[in-house]
Amino acid sequence: MATSLGFSKLSKWFSNKRTSSTKTREFEEAFRLFDANGDGKISSEELKYCLSCFGEEISLSGAQAAMKDFDLDDDGLLDYEEFLRLVKVSNGGGGGVDDDDDDLKKAFEMMEVEKGAGCITACGLKRMMRRLGEEKTDEECAAMIRAFDLDGNGVLDYYEFLRMMS
Incomplete structure (x- = not known):
């Protein structure tokens, strides 16, 4: 291809x-992309949809299970800080988030x-x-x-x- x-x-x-300097603007942009309805939180439905846009197929129950580990306030949604934790773990323990x-x-x-x-x-x-x-x-x-x-x-x-x- x-x-x-x-x-x-x-x-x-x-x-x-x-380099290793920290940037947050790119993560804020990604968060806004995932937060389709603009309420400042990512739902399991929004997570599922965005992951499918990146070629990662996940069931709704799979998205809910993935979110559960990062949903610190147990509201069933990910706010920006919780989203950063998810990204950090997904990038192998944090190097990817702080790398830049x-x-x-x-x-x-x-x-x-x-x-x-x-x-x-x-x-x-x-x-x-x-x-x-x-x-x-x-x-x-x-x-x-x-x-x-x-x-x-x-x-x-x-x-x-x-x-x-x-």
Whole structure:
């Protein structure tokens, strides 16, 4: 598949550049994505749906069971702090949550066609791939964007970029 060929080199380059500084904005964005109704809590239904968007199939009862271990106030929902605990454990004990993404953030900013736009276009992706020695056509770059564009707006925001890089 063309997408995986292009991302293997890009992903390897970025993963070798990771630092250990803590970032929370990316986790807040992820939390907002999972919190579909915007009530500040993630329900088991929201967790199930979002995991399925990432290709992780889980039953509703499985989502409820997973949440139970992290639901500190026993309200059947995950608030932001409880969500962070779940992510920390899911990333092997915490390294993934506190590791960061300073270099990923810099890479994201390098791919922005317009500084501060908050999104990556196919053109920006193509330019970065070329810098890495990987020539891609406009259509290949557009296909890569489409593969990770969760909201269907034709560009990648930072959270979608992180998903692409994982």
